[in-house]
Structure formats: structure tokens, C-alpha cells
Amino acid sequence: MSQDARGVSSVLGIVLLFAVVIGGTALVVSIGAAALDDTSDGLDVSRAEKSLTQFDSRSAMVALGGTSHQGVDLAAASGASYGVDGAVGWMNVTVYNETSGETKTLTNVTLGAVRYDNGDQSVAYQGGGVWKGTEAGTTMLSPPEFHFRAATLTLPIITVDGTPSLGSGATVTKADPTRVRYPNATQDANFTNPLDNGYVNVTVRSEYYEAWGRFFVQRTEGNVSYNHTRRTARAKLVVPFDESYDNVLASTQPGGIRMNGNDPKPSPSETGINYPLADDRIEDRIDECEDNAGACDDLPAGDPVTITSGGTYYTDSYFSETLEIDNPGDDVTVVVDENFSPEGVTITSSHNTTILVRNSFDMGSNDDLNDGGLASDLSVVMHSDGAVNGNGNFKLVGLLYAPGSDCNLNGGGSVDPNIIGGVVCESITVNGNPNDFSYDPSVEDTNLELEGDITPVTYLHVTENPVNVTSE
16 A cells, blocks of 8 residues: 555544544534433423422412412523413312202302413412323322312312413412302202212313322222313212112102002102112123123023023123023123013022113013012112113012112002012102012112212312412
């Protein structure tokens, strides 16, 4: 190799070395700058979290009557800001009275929020709590004013309005007097404690609704649902009930038993009893059977339809065959996502058979359901969308549970009694003659698993507590 060639190679090597060094330096600077920006943004958001957590405690003092006003320092970085939006989010609280069938709104109020935004991250004070939103989702930083303990819900709803743009500090003042929504007999004579039936729904619409929902689950131990389209979370609290069946006829509607002519009511009977709907249990079991492979078996084909093993069986077709439960060795649940109109039901088992019916239940002439069996062996559980119809010489030995359904029992003829066990309906109309009923105490302690994950509530205290936030 010539001396000139060696000279060129040396120069080229130095040039390449400089290129690698400069390129590497640029990459390090670029990555380092991005990392510094991320670190800076993280520190800014962290400071905002601490500021709004402090804001939370100061606002609670004002909203709940501890003081007339409070000042709070707000730490913000360049390009980020705090502001008040009095039009975002809402909370709705309703009470459903199972006896009257009425749903009454206790409050439907806009929550508002004090919000800090920094890029794709936000921190907000809303409803007495502090929430954080990122690309990964939403989390709760400080719990809202929602206190549930020993079947008592205390819900002082804090609402926020004020200056759209806040500087380095804010002043919180009481906007209006506290408004008592429940108990409030002045507003409604039925708005009193203790609650005697039905359930309470607390629904929140918020950008942070999923974090609200997780808080509800934590605080109420379940029974929380989401509507992702509407961005809402709902907590359902149910008035406690005594799951016992000690009447041959019982209605959830006051005066809900209507007998043929002047015939006396069979004994024992009672009206206006608090029994919860079974709708959620039936809908959940249908969803489970449809969505989870292996959770349920398909109902066998044939007539009669014969079940010889314990478990859950499902059909989404109209059922009009005879059902035979033949020594299954364990409890049996049959889920019918349609009408249930069997020609008969035969149970040869010491285990329980429960039939969950999504639509209507029809008993026709000469239909024998568990005739000769034990009343405690058979339970028919109805969704409130369906009605119950018994016509002619039908016979049912078991428990009929349909607290949201109209039951028309037009029996009689050669069958006496038509029902042995117990009946629970919203309303019961009895026609025909003799159309007799005989109570069987074996159904008294039947467990229909209606409590499930319900959150019981007996006492309710709801207030609205508005505050106004202005820049210092």
C-alpha cells in the first residue's frame, strides 16, 4: 500500500470516529432531554396531587360547616394550569320502593371539578375526592365524601363552581346553605328512616367513573355496575329483608291478594311484604351461561327432558315438555331464557331443583309439577318481566317466587289443593272453584340465594353542600 493510501485511510478513520462521537452525543442529549422532561412533568404532577389533596381537606371544612372560607396554595408548572369547571360530572341518588313500584329521585346534581392539566395527565378534585387520569386509566388519590358503615350511608355531596382559571392560589367559600335531601318528610312523606323496602342507587357520571366504581366496590363490597358508553358507575344498596316464606299466599303489593267473589283468603296469607326481585340473579345466570363456556350444560333434548346429574342447565328456547329430575346426586338449576310451560315436572331426588324463568310461567289443565314430591324440593323463580298463569286442573307442589309479577291462578276442578307450598307474587288474582291452597312449612327456609352480593342499607343521609372556588 502506498503512503498516499495510508494517509487517506487515516483521515477517513478520524472522520468516522468524529461522526460516531457526535451521533452518540446527539442521541444521549436527545434521550436525556426527553427523560428530563418526563421527570419534570412527573414532579409537576406529583406537586399538583399534593396541592389538590390539601385542597380536598380544606374544602371539606368549608362544605361541611367547619369554617366559612379557606385558602389553598396551588403549585403549577409553566404550561400547566388549574381551573374550575362547574358543569362537568353529576351524581344521581334514587330510591326504589318495591311496595309501590315507584322510583323517586332524591338528588340529581352537577358535581363540577377543580382540575389540573399537564399534557396527557390530569388531577381533579370532584365530589369530595381527588382523582387522577393518565393514558393508562384513572385512579383515586383521596376518597370522596361517601361513608358507608353498619347499613348506614352518609352522603354529603360536595359540588363545586367558581373561577374558570386559577392562579397560584385559591379561596374556597360556602356558596349556599346545605340542602337536606334525605331524610326529608317535608319534601316527601315517605323520605324517612329506617328504609323499609326496595333499594337505593347511587350513580356517578365522570371522566374518572372507573375509579369511582372501584371505590364503590371497595366501600360497599360489590354490587357495582358500569355503563362505559355513558361513562357512569352505579352502586346499588338493598334494604335488608328476611328470606323466609311463611305464607301460602303473599304479595309484595299492599292489598295485592284478590279472591274470587267473597271467598276468604287462604291461611296463612299476607300482603305488602318486602321481598326483593330476582331479576339480577336471573340475568346474571343467563349471561354466565351464554358467555362462559363450561359454566352451564345445555338442557338435554327429548320429551321428557331428563336430568340425571347435578349442575346448571340452560335453554334459550320455549320450554313446553315434561321435565324429569332423576336422582341427580346434587342440586339442579334450570335456566329458561324464554317462557316456561311444562306439561309436568317429576322429581325423584332428595336434592333441590330451582327453575329460573326469564319470561312467563304457564300451568295448564292436568299439568302436575312435583305432584307426590316434597314442596321443599322445587322452587320456580320468576323475572319481573314475566307473568304467572295457572288454569284448570293444575297442581304445583313447591315454592313459586315471583315478587314482581302478576299471578293469575284460575284453578279448581278435580284438583284439590292446586298449590301445596307457598306463593310470592306482586299481585295474586284467584278465580275458579275450589282453587284451594295448602301451606307446607318445608318451604319456609328455602335459600334462593337472593342476597348474593347485595349491600344492605337501612339508614340514609343525603345532603348537597355547594362551595365556590376563586383565584386568590
